[in-house]
Amino acid sequence: MSRPPLNPEKSVAGIALDPQTLERVIPESKRPDGTFRKQIKIRPGFTPQEDVRRFRGTKQAQxxxxxxxxxxxxxWTPPPTSTAASGSNGTKALSKSAxxxxxxxxxxxxxxxxxVPDNWDEEEDEEKPSSNASAKKGTGTSENASSTPAESSSDASxxxxxxxxxxxxxxxK
Structure with a gap:
């Protein structure tokens, strides 16, 4: 036969199950002055106010x-696990469209x-001329690849x- 637990589980009101008699009791406790309170037996079927749960209808409980x-x-769905990420890294062949x-x-x-630009107003003013410049740069990318090192250093300057x-x-200022 196993021994009873040292600290049996208690309800909010302090009611625990006595392991020897299997009755519901409030166990004895020690007062601040050192004396002990007696163990109190609880009638079967009695539920103290502290242990009464709030009523929830079936729909509310569901x-x-x-x-x-x-x-x-x-x-929101959590990001894929590492196994799914490793599977898409190359073990699975991608279609042409993928x-x-x-x-x-x-x-x-x-x-x-x-x-991110520090000053949004200045960025908008500069954006219009630079968008044309970037379009010109986009067309000259093939020329840039075949340019000489001297031209690339002038670009750097x-x-x-x-x-x-x-x-x-x-x-x-």
Missing amino acids: MDTNALPKGHVIG KKNAKRKEKREKEKPDT KTANALAAEIEKLDV
Whole structure:
């Protein structure tokens, strides 16, 4: 026969099940002055006010069981597990359209600017002329690839000068 637990589980009111007699009791406890309170037996079927649960209808109880956890966003799905990610890295062959879409996505990510401008007003004013310049640069990419090292160094000095001009604009006067 096993021994009774040292600390039997208690209800909110402090009622526990006596392991020897299997009756519901409030176990004896020690008062601050050192004396002990007697163990109190609880009548069968009695439920103290502290243990009475709030009434929930069947529909309400069903809604409580189906409720989403706190902080859950509707429609959000967790990211795929590592096994699914490793499966798409190359073990599974991609179709032609999937390969095409992947290339398009990579191209869009390369074209996307990495930084956020410090001053949005200045950026909008500069955006109009630079969009034409970027369109010209886009057409000259094949020429850029075949350019000589001297031309690429002049491009680097142009970007350095442009960067210096940007820094001068940011100086506080």
